[in-house]
Amino acid sequence: MASSSLAKKKIAVVGSGNWGSAIACHIGDKVRQLNGQYHEQILMWCKEEILDDGRKLTEVINQQHENIKYLPDRKIPENIIAIPDLDIAVKDADIIIFVIPHQYVKNVCEQLKNNIKKDAFALTLIKGFYVDEQTKELTFVSQIIKNTLNIPCASMMGANIANEVAKKIFCEATVGCRDDKHSEIIRQLIDTPVFRLRFFPDIEIIEMLGGLKNIVSMLAGFAEGLDTGFNTRAAVILRLGFVEMINFCRLYKKESTPDIYLQSCGIADLIASSLGGRNYRGAKTMVQTKDSLAYIEKKDFNGQSLQGPSTAKEVYRYLHAQNLLDRFPLFRDTHLICESIIKPHVFLDNLGNHPEFH
Amino acid sequence: MASSSLAKKKIAVVGSGNWGSAIACHIGDKVRQLNGQYHEQILMWCKEEILDDGRKLTEVINQQHENIKYLPDRKIPENIIAIPDLDIAVKDADIIIFVIPHQYVKNVCEQLKNNIKKDAFALTLIKGFYVDEQTKELTFVSQIIKNTLNIPCASMMGANIANEVAKKIFCEATVGCRDDKHSEIIRQLIDTPVFRLRFFPDIEIIEMLGGLKNIVSMLAGFAEGLDTGFNTRAAVILRLGFVEMINFCRLYKKESTPDIYLQSCGIADLIASSLGGRNYRGAKTMVQTKDSLAYIEKKDFNGQSLQGPSTAKEVYRYLHAQNLLDRFPLFRDTHLICESIIKPHVFLDNLGNHPEFH
Numbered sequence: 001m002a003s004s005s006l007a008k009k010k011i012a013v014v015g016s017g018n019w020g021s022a023i024a025c026h027i028g029d030k031v032r033q034l035n036g037q038y039h040e041q042i043l044m045w046c047k048e049e050i051l052d053d054g055r056k057l058t059e060v061i062n063q064q065h066e067n068i069k070y071l072p073d074r075k076i077p078e079n080i081i082a083i084p085d086l087d088i089a090v091k092d093a094d095i096i097i098f099v100i101p102h103q104y105v106k107n108v109c110e111q112l113k114n115n116i117k118k119d120a121f122a123l124t125l126i127k128g129f130y131v132d133e134q135t136k137e138l139t140f141v142s143q144i145i146k147n148t149l150n151i152p153c154a155s156m157m158g159a160n161i162a163n164e165v166a167k168k169i170f171c172e173a174t175v176g177c178r179d180d181k182h183s184e185i186i187r188q189l190i191d192t193p194v195f196r197l198r199f200f201p202d203i204e205i206i207e208m209l210g211g212l213k214n215i216v217s218m219l220a221g222f223a224e225g226l227d228t229g230f231n232t233r234a235a236v237i238l239r240l241g242f243v244e245m246i247n248f249c250r251l252y253k254k255e256s257t258p259d260i261y262l263q264s265c266g267i268a269d270l271i272a273s274s275l276g277g278r279n280y281r282g283a284k285t286m287v288q289t290k291d292s293l294a295y296i297e298k299k300d301f302n303g304q305s306l307q308g309p310s311t312a313k314e315v316y317r318y319l320h321a322q323n324l325l326d327r328f329p330l331f332r333d334t335h336l337i338c339e340s341i342i343k344p345h346v347f348l349d350n351l352g353n354h355p356e357f358h
Numbered sequence: 359m360a361s362s363s364l365a366k367k368k369i370a371v372v373g374s375g376n377w378g379s380a381i382a383c384h385i386g387d388k389v390r391q392l393n394g395q396y397h398e399q400i401l402m403w404c405k406e407e408i409l410d411d412g413r414k415l416t417e418v419i420n421q422q423h424e425n426i427k428y429l430p431d432r433k434i435p436e437n438i439i440a441i442p443d444l445d446i447a448v449k450d451a452d453i454i455i456f457v458i459p460h461q462y463v464k465n466v467c468e469q470l471k472n473n474i475k476k477d478a479f480a481l482t483l484i485k486g487f488y489v490d491e492q493t494k495e496l497t498f499v500s501q502i503i504k505n506t507l508n509i510p511c512a513s514m515m516g517a518n519i520a521n522e523v524a525k526k527i528f529c530e531a532t533v534g535c536r537d538d539k540h541s542e543i544i545r546q547l548i549d550t551p552v553f554r555l556r557f558f559p560d561i562e563i564i565e566m567l568g569g570l571k572n573i574v575s576m577l578a579g580f581a582e583g584l585d586t587g588f589n590t591r592a593a594v595i596l597r598l599g600f601v602e603m604i605n606f607c608r609l610y611k612k613e614s615t616p617d618i619y620l621q622s623c624g625i626a627d628l629i630a631s632s633l634g635g636r637n638y639r640g641a642k643t644m645v646q647t648k649d650s651l652a653y654i655e656k657k658d659f660n661g662q663s664l665q666g667p668s669t670a671k672e673v674y675r676y677l678h679a680q681n682l683l684d685r686f687p688l689f690r691d692t693h694l695i696c697e698s699i700i701k702p703h704v705f706l707d708n709l710g711n712h713p714e715f716h
Contacts, residue, residue: 158593159589159592159593159594159597160589161587161588161589164587164588164589164590167587169586169587169589169590170586170587170589170590170594170706170709170710171587171589171590171593171594172593172594172597172715192710193710193711194710196710196712196714196715197715198714198715228527228528229519229522229525229527229528229529230519230522230630230633230634231517231518231519231522231527231529231630232522232527232528232529234517234626234629234630234633234634235516235517235529235530235622235626235627235629235630236517236528236529236530236622236626238625238626238629239517239530239620239621239622239625239626239629242620242625243620246620258616261620262597262600262601262604262619263597264593264594264597267596267597267600267625268592268593268594268596268597269593271592271593271596271597271629272588272589272592272593275588275592275633276588276592348528351528351554352528352550352551352552352554353551354554356554356556357530357554357555357556
C-alpha cells in the first residue's frame with residue numbers, strides 16, 4: 001500500500017473564494033469515491049485573511065470546515081486543507097487548479113515558477129483574457145500559466161453559479177483540453193451526474209467566451225435600466241451580442257467545431273449572466289441611479305471590480321488597433337458607455353444599423 | 359398615372375388577431391412611405407365577431423381604426439380595411455400574408471384555392487408544423503399553403519411580441535424564402551430600422567423552430583414551478599433544449615447554414631418565450647397548482663389552446679415512429695408530463711443522462 005500510495009496523484013487548488021471553495025468541495029467529495037487513484041488530501045491555497053472576530057480564515061476552514069466568508073453554509077469536506085503558503089500548497093501537486101481573480105495570475109505564476117513538479121498540468125477556471133499593451137495581441141490566462149510555469153494548461157468554464165454547485169443543483173461546464181490523458185483525469189475528478197462536463201480542444205475560445213459574455217451582460221443591464229421592451233432585452237441584445245462574441249472569437253482563431261458556442265461556456269453562460277449576473281446588475285444600477293461604476297462596485301459588490309468594464313476596455317483597444325470597431329458596435333458602445341463618452345440609450349439607437357443587417 | 363396604378367401590387371393579410379393586426383399596421387405604415395410601388399389599401403380578412411356592445415369587429419376596425427379586441431390602444435392606419443369575407447379580401451392580392459391560428463390553415467386554403475391570382479405568392483407567419491397521421495411525415499404550414507393554392511410560400515418567424523412591434527420597439531425577424539424577387543418584396547414591405555429582417559432559404563426549418571421552442575418554453579416553466587436553481591432553468595434547460603431543437607430540425611433536413619439557429623427565429627425566440635411566454639407561464643402554473651392544462655387554458659388564456667402541448671404530442675409521435683425517443687429526452691418528457699404519464703420532476707432527474715453527455 002505504501003508504494004502504491006506514492007504513485008497517487010496530488011491535487012492543489014489555487015484560490016479559495018466563492019467558486020474556488022465550491023469546486024474544492026466538489027472535487028473533495030468526488031476524490032473520496034475514487035478508491036485511491038488520487039491523494040484524498042487536497043491542498044487549497046487560501047490567501048490569509050483576519051476575520052472580523054480576529055480568527056484567521058485558514059484556521060476557520062480547517063477547524064470549522066466551512067469557508068464562512070466566501071461560501072457560508074456549505075460544509076467543506078475534511079480532506080480539503082487550507083494552506084496560507086502558496087509554495088507549500090502547490091509544490092507536490094500533479095494537478096494544479098487555478099481559481100483566483102485574474103489580476104493576480106501573473107504574480108502567482110511568477111512566484112510558483114521554480115517550485116512545481118515538472119510533469120504537473122494545470123486547469124484554469126479563471127474567466128477572461130488580456131490584450132498585450134505593446135503588441136495588442138490577445139493573451140489568455142491559460143497561456144500565462146503555460147508559458148510561465150512551462151506546463152500544459154486546460155480551461156473549464158460554464159454557467160456555474162458557485163452556490164448552486166455547492167448545493168449540488170444540476171449544472172454543466174465546458175472543458176478545453178488538447179491532451180486526452182488530462183481530459184480523462186479532469187473527468188474523473190469533476191464529472192458527476194449533477195455536474196456534467198463536455199470536452200473540446202478550444203482552450204482559448206472557452207476562456208474568451210467567459211470574458212466576452214460579461215460585456216453582453218452589461219448591455220442587458222443597460223437595456224433593463226432604460227426600460228426597453230422585453231423582446232429587445234431578452235432576444236435582440238442577447239442574440240446580437242452572441243453574434244459579436246462568436247465573430248470576435250473568430251478573429252482570434254477558427255473554432256474546432258461550431259458547436260463550441262452552443263455549450264455551457266457559450267450560450268448558457270451568456271443567458272445566465274445576462275439575466276441575473278453581477279455585471280448585469282451593476283449595469284442596470286448604473287443607468288438607473290447614474291452613479292459611477294466605482295461607487296456601485298463599492299456599494300453593491302463589496303468593493304470587488306466588475307469584470308465587464310475592464311473586458312470591454314481590452315476588447316475596445318484590440319478592435320481599435322485592428323480598425324474593426326464598426327463590426328462590433330455593441331462591444332464598442334459598452335466601453336463608451338462605461339467611460340461616460342456616450343449616453344446609454346445610444347447603443348439602442350444603433351441596434352437597427354448593426355452589421356448583421358447589412 | 360392610371361395605367362401605372364394598375365401595375366401596383368396588392369397586399370392581403372389573412373387574419374386579424376393580435377399578431378395579424380400588429381403586422382398589418384406595420385405594413386400599412388410602411389406601404390405609405392414607398393411612393394406608390396404598392397397599392398396603399400391593404401385588405402385584412404377579419405373573421406367577424408359581435409362584440410359585447412353589439413358592434414361588429416370589422417366595423418369597429420374600419421370606423422374607429424382600432425382592433426379593440428385583439429390589439430387595443432394601437433391606432434390602425436386608415437389604409438387597412440377589415441373585410442369579413444375571405445374571398446373578397448384575397449382574390450386580387452399579389453402578396454398574401456397568412457397569420458391565423460394553425461388549426462384553420464387547411465380550411466382557409468381549401469376555401470381560397472380557386473379564387474386567387476395565379477402569380478400571387480404567400481408569406482406565412484404561422485408557427486409550428488404537423489406530423490401526418492398516416493405517413494408520420496412532417497408537414498409544414500408553408501407546404502399546405504403551397505400545395506393547396508399552388509403558389510410559392512415564404513415564412514417569417516422570430517422573437518416578435520405583437521404589442522412591442524405595435525409600439526415600434528426594436529425587434530427582428532427571420533424570413534425563409536427561396537426566391538430573390540419575393541425576398542426583395544418582403545424586405546420592401548416589412549424591413550424598417552426598428553423591425554429588421556434577415557433572409558435564409560430554410561423556409562421549413564424556420565417554421566419548425568417556431569413550433570419546437572414552445573416545447574422548451576414549457577420545460578422552463580416546469581423547472582420554475584419546481585423551484586429549481588436559476589442555473590438549471592436559464593442555462594441548462596434552454597441549452598439542452600436548444601440542442602434538441604437543432605437535432606430535431608436536422609432529422610428533417612440539413613440547414614443551408616448553421617447560422618440559422620442563431621437567428622431571431624432560433625435562439626432569440628427561444629429565450630424570449632422561455633422567460634415570459636404563454637407556454638412558459640402555463641407550464642409553471644400546471645406544476646404549481648396541479649390544475650389540468652384544459653382548466654389553465656380556460657382560466658388564464660381566455661380558452662385559447664397553448665401550442666406547446668400539441669407540438670410536444672406531434673413530436674412525440676414522430677420520434678416514436680422513428681424509434682428516436684431516447685435521443686430527445688426533453689421533448690419526450692414534456693409530452694409525458696403534459697399527459698400526466700410522468701411527474702414533472704422526472705425530467706430534471708433525467709438531465710444528467712442526456713445524450714449530449716455520452
